[in-house]
Amino acid sequence: MKKIFTLIATAFMAVSVNAQTDATVYDFAGITEDRVTVNEHGEKSNRALDGVDFPCVNYLGADKEKKMLVQVKDIDLVTIQYSNSDKKSPAITFADKFLNLDQKNFVLIIGTEEVKLKEGDVISVKFCAKGSKEAVLHAETNLTGDDAKSKDDKDIQIASFTVGANGTAKIKETNGGVRIYTMTINADIPAETTGISEIASAKTAKARKVVVNGRLVIETANGTFSATGARVK
Structure with a gap:
């Protein structure tokens, strides 16, 4: 060492x-319930994880067209999007060390209409799988970069994507859910x-x-x- x-x-x-x-560095550890807002397709609740209660969000939509949108105060450039044909409780858990997205097809929307990403910005995400099923982060919209993979919850990785044009961008988890520790926007990466x-x-x-x-x-x-x-x- x-x-x-x-x-x-x-x-x-x-x-x-x-x-x-x-x-800009966003830390997803220890997010409290009062910082979380969710639209009509979700509800805030609590979940026991390893014997400790943590705030969480349940998905109520039960329709892929009903997109749940979750935002966190002080992580203002990131919106979490999720939809499914079934309800999911919980869908998101705000644990002490990470953000737990419980199933595949969660989308991280980065940037807003008011605050746009710039072409060439670099987005880095420190993440791992949420269990024994591999997690895959995919450059879904307005990003370039290879898929980033974590084989299990011990395999912490750093995904890096580059913004293609001024505007917003989307990162999608496509396989088994994911735990997110931090996101860095416009980091100087060699x-x-x-x-x-x-x-x-x-x-x-x-x-x-x-x-x-x-x-x-x-x-x-x-x-x-x-x-x-x-x-x-």
Whole structure:
């Protein structure tokens, strides 16, 4: 591990001079019920998860044309959309460390009519499967980038997509539901061929630089680290 930390710290120093400071980071951990709003096709409730009660949202539509829309205060550029031919209780759970989307076909709508994404913006999502069934994040609308996959709830990954044109964009989970930890919009992400993106001694670990609260950190699938290799999260 010490060698990995050293490589991360070295990569940090190599790229920190050109770091962007305008990245927006949304944290989906510990969202409280009072921050959540839902349209007429859903209702707020509570769910026991690992013996602890958490706020959740139930889907009431029972019709694929009835789209439930959920928004969270302070995560103002993201709307969660869901529809199905059946009701679902719960459909969304706001757990202490992540947002749990319980089934496939959830859509994350990023951007609004008032605040549009810009062509070339980069959207990164830290996520994993919600259980033993693989999660797949797909660039649904106005995005480019390969599908990102997590094999189970221990396999935390970072999906990255690039906005194609000014406006809104959509990311869709297409397989088995998903847990979302963070979303970063307009992060400064290096090319896949650079030392920061592929760390050989970490095998398949990916790393990228992200600005959080004015501080540049290195975010990997195994955690978030400072320039010295200390774990931040």
